[in-house]
Amino acid sequence: MTSILQQYGWQHYCQKHANNLTEDTIGRIKSVNKTNYEVVTSTGIISGETTGQLLYSSTKEALPHTGDWVQIMPYETSCIITSVMERYSELGRKEAGRKTDKQLFAANIDLAFIVQGLDQDYNPRRLERMVTVLNDAGIETIILLNKADISTEVADKTTEISHNLPNTRVMLISALLNEGVEAIVKLMIPEHTYIMIGSSGAGKSTLLNSLMGAQMQKTNTISDAVGKGRHTTTNRELFALPNGSLMIDTAGVREFGLAMSEVNAVELTFSEIQQLTVQCRFQDCTHTDEPDCAVLKALESGQLQYDLYESYLKLRKEAEHYSATQQDKKRKGKDLSRLVRDMKRQNMKKRY
Numbered sequence: 001m002t003s004i005l006q007q008y009g010w011q012h013y014c015q016k017h018a019n020n021l022t023e024d025t026i027g028r029i030k031s032v033n034k035t036n037y038e039v040v041t042s043t044g045i046i047s048g049e050t051t052g053q054l055l056y057s058s059t060k061e062a063l064p065h066t067g068d069w070v071q072i073m074p075y076e077t078s079c080i081i082t083s084v085m086e087r088y089s090e091l092g093r094k095e096a097g098r099k100t101d102k103q104l105f106a107a108n109i110d111l112a113f114i115v116q117g118l119d120q121d122y123n124p125r126r127l128e129r130m131v132t133v134l135n136d137a138g139i140e141t142i143i144l145l146n147k148a149d150i151s152t153e154v155a156d157k158t159t160e161i162s163h164n165l166p167n168t169r170v171m172l173i174s175a176l177l178n179e180g181v182e183a184i185v186k187l188m189i190p191e192h193t194y195i196m197i198g199s200s201g202a203g204k205s206t207l208l209n210s211l212m213g214a215q216m217q218k219t220n221t222i223s224d225a226v227g228k229g230r231h232t233t234t235n236r237e238l239f240a241l242p243n244g245s246l247m248i249d250t251a252g253v254r255e256f257g258l259a260m261s262e263v264n265a266v267e268l269t270f271s272e273i274q275q276l277t278v279q280c281r282f283q284d285c286t287h288t289d290e291p292d293c294a295v296l297k298a299l300e301s302g303q304l305q306y307d308l309y310e311s312y313l314k315l316r317k318e319a320e321h322y323s324a325t326q327q328d329k330k331r332k333g334k335d336l337s338r339l340v341r342d343m344k345r346q347n348m349k350k351r352y
């Protein structure tokens, strides 16, 4: 019989980070509520708090987050978290109002599903941003275009996204009607951890419901072992699905700013542009004003679309800004938006 820890991916984690810890001293964070944690342990799902030392000696980022594996000391019916174990992936965003601080969403994720509705939620630029962030975090990504049942331009929109993001798998679903969900269930691997991200109203909870089937338990996830009727107000929670996989739901995530360190991630996302860049005359071409730039040529000929190029420049600028290295900082000096405007103007002149 698989233990509850195995169900929550302990063996999968051990394949990534070998260790000789025993199951009774470890746990996995299911949800976070300020300084209180819901922890999956060998004895069940219990509540926990960090030691004072961990709380006061850590940056926000280093504190336990949903999906984290932690070392614990059982204490009566709850536990004390003594340390956070090494993460194999982490997903974060830029903190509002701050320049480079990262706010973590979740840790130890194998694959991310970006859920976007084909209604007014549909926004290719936002998808590109999200894919870029996930590329940067080294997390495999699948785009789920939801609400296929009520959209009129399903084929056009799907083609547009597949064209702009050819390296990212796109799946069409209707979470509400349970269409396309079986295909998702099939590709999920037991013990692997998945996350759903997307705007409020995209259909994440509906999809989670579909994936959970009859076992949906969102409103009563707090273990009775804790004995408190505490209602969960967290917006990030790890669920064990009937298919043996784990899913983190991130309800209410509206803004998804970039917290990228790698400019390369932007290039990876815009593979259409990346393919052109190898044809530029200069290896360090910024594709903004250099002679014999293949990207600029493609823009002129209409082979490359302006909005995609603009999106690329914007994201690259953000990534460069975030990047800590001096070399990258030098490159960000150019007024890219003005440049794009000038180029558009030039193009208009040519046309008329």
Ligand SMILES: Nc1nc2c(ncn2[C@@H]2O[C@H](COP(=O)(O)OP(=O)(O)OP(=O)(O)O)[C@@H](O)[C@H]2O)c(=O)[nH]1
Residues within 6 Å of the ligand: 146, 147, 148, 149, 150, 173, 174, 175, 176, 177, 198, 199, 200, 201, 202, 203, 204, 205, 206, 207, 250, 251, 252, 253
């Ligand atoms: N027509 C249609 N409606 C859907 C579909 N999926 C979700 N909806 C509806 O869209 C609305 C929002 O869905 P939710 O699942 O609550 O969205 P969410 O992404 O969880 O939103 P937050 O919890 O605010 O982050 C609900 O009224 C759903 O019934 C779908 O495939 N088709």
Ligand SMILES: [Zn+2]
Residues within 6 Å of the ligand: 277, 280, 281, 285, 286, 287, 288, 290, 292, 293, 294, 295, 296
């Ligand atoms: Zn170039």
